[in-house]
Amino acid sequence: MFSGGKDSVYACWRAQEKDTVACLITLLSQNPDSYMFHTPNIRFAASQAEAMNIPQLCWPTRGIEEEELKDLKAALAEAKDRYGIEGIVSGAIESVYQAARVQRICQALDLWSFNPLWQTDQIDYLRTLLRDGFRVIISGVYAYPFDASWLGEELTEEMVMRLARMQERYQINPSGEGGEIETFVLDGPLFRERIEVLRASRVYAHYRGQYIIEAVRLVER
């Protein structure tokens, strides 16, 4: 399951350690407040798939809570038919809500379910991303006290330290799994080319904002 955010990209990378990633499954939600599927910049997940040289299966969903699960099930069934997948990998860290629903769908479709970031220490994980050479930008903020200065900023050690302090003070999930922040990956060890953002805009009000990518290109790493 591929949103283009850091968790799905990193989960994909771990999956490639021993297994073959046959396709990236992207749900295109038309609901900006989707419970399960991340929305900003989702159309550029296709550019990431191209940069990673992995086929992408895009599946539309209206993004209505329970209907979304039927759409996910249909997408996974299609991936099973088209690519012969035996299991799916997702980037869930803490969300029992998301993980249990995906487990039930996999069980119904006789698919394996893998969550290689499950219960990981979030601050350690952010540092691992940096150490392993992932370049990640903040593509959305959705909670107090994130201000507009976060939008489009790249994850750095300094940012990790700020997030750790905010975790202590405001009880946010530093990796954003509670929906506090969303991310977009520009580069990583599984990318054959990296993504350069050519044009983007920012919208922000009342602790909610998005870095809206408008044009990208793939460039040599």
Add this chain to the structure above:
Amino acid sequence: MNGRAEILLVDNCRQAGSLSRYEFVHPAQRALERAGASCRTCHYTLLDRPTLEGCDKVLLCGTALKDKECLNHLDRYSWLREWTGPVLGICTGMQIIAAAFGGRLLPRSEPAIGLDEIQVICPSPLLGPCGKIEVYHLHDIDVSLPDEFLCLAGTDRAPEAFSHSTRPIWGLMFHPEVRNRWILERYAEL
């Protein structure tokens, strides 16, 4: 226990070094290490007597819902009947313990997935007093209560937790690395 307990985590996943180890071995390991334990991991197919004798306690980890491979190799766990140190089995680990002590594996008509409330019915050093706790389930096989075992939670027909009546052996059908990490902390400190 004096000093840092050395806990051996037995990886029961289909293959050594599988993708599932991030989900079923590492989270339990982190919880035990946060509680001050020193941990080693070993895949069940590679477990030998010297490895076992070098540790103080054993944790038999869970596996993915579809992963029942280790249950086809129960001969690999014959050491459970002789080894006298503490053993805690999580989910598939509990199924292994049940089978090793003569209990039966009972496929469920519907898998148990997600959060459920269970009843602790017998006080114990591991689960504490009687009461309700919310747990994370991920299994489609229940076990019968083996002879010589006490049901600590759930029912005798489908125990959620059990312990051996005279030896330090426990099983949990739920995942304490996801909810109720205090159980792993207690196990580290026992």
